[in-house]
Amino acid sequence: MRFVLRLLMSIAVALSVGFGLSYYALTDGRLFGAVSLGPWTTWPDIGSPAPNPYSNGHITRAAALHLGRSEGLQFVATTDSDGDALDLGCTYRLDGHVPVSTFWTLAAVDANWVNLAAPGTDAALRSSEIIRQSDGALAIHVGTQLRPDTWLELNGSGPFSLVLTLYDTTALSSFASSDVTMPSITLEDCA
Incomplete structure (x- = not known):
């Protein structure tokens, strides 16, 4: 017994x-197969012809259409650079350089991947629309409160994620994986 x-x-x-x-x-x-660079995380195997079993399961479960490895990479940040969760009640600033790519977009989504762009604005901020510093670095404000210069205006409340999609990039390829840097995400203030 x-x-x-x-x-x-x-x-x-x-x-x-x-x-x-x-x-x-x-x-x-x-x-399983994720690469983290500061607050940003990506799954480089997702776009490969033969992803690892965990990435393959994630793709199947999400039922999402992902970019092919040669088309680009998608980075997701759910926290700021200090490790605190991103919240729509606060305003954040992205500073630094984006890895070399032909084009990139920055969007904000909630837990269900619903875009949080304010009504009447574009769904994502494009690399061709930003104001750059004299050294080529970007400075983007993200939040519901108006800010000067480049601003990704959001709507709603609660936690959110930032999605940075690089198109036609060599980031995390075997040639350029050692020198990849991502923008920092700094909390500016909270309402």
Whole structure:
């Protein structure tokens, strides 16, 4: 009787751990194939012809159309550079350089990937629309409160994510992976 109880307990623990890790890998999966650069995270295998099994499962579960590896990379930030969650009640500033790419876009989305751009504005900020510093660095304000210079105007409340999509880029390719830098995300103030 004792043997049967221990066997059933072992099976229950094994199934719980197995299904739990599988669920984590398919929903978040930052430990499996993700590359983090500061607050930004990307999954470079997603666009490859033969992604790893965890990336493949993530693609299938999300049922999203992703860029091919030669087309570009998508970086997602859910926190600022200090590790605090991004909140629509606050204003943030992105500073620095974007990896070399032909074109890029910056958008804000909620947990369901619904775009948070304010009504009457473009859904994303494009690289051709920003004001650059004299050294080529960008300075973008993100939030619901009006700011000078380049501003990504948002609408809503609660947590959000920033999505930076680089098109036709060599970032994280075997040639240029050591010198990739991403813009920092700094909290300016909260309402």
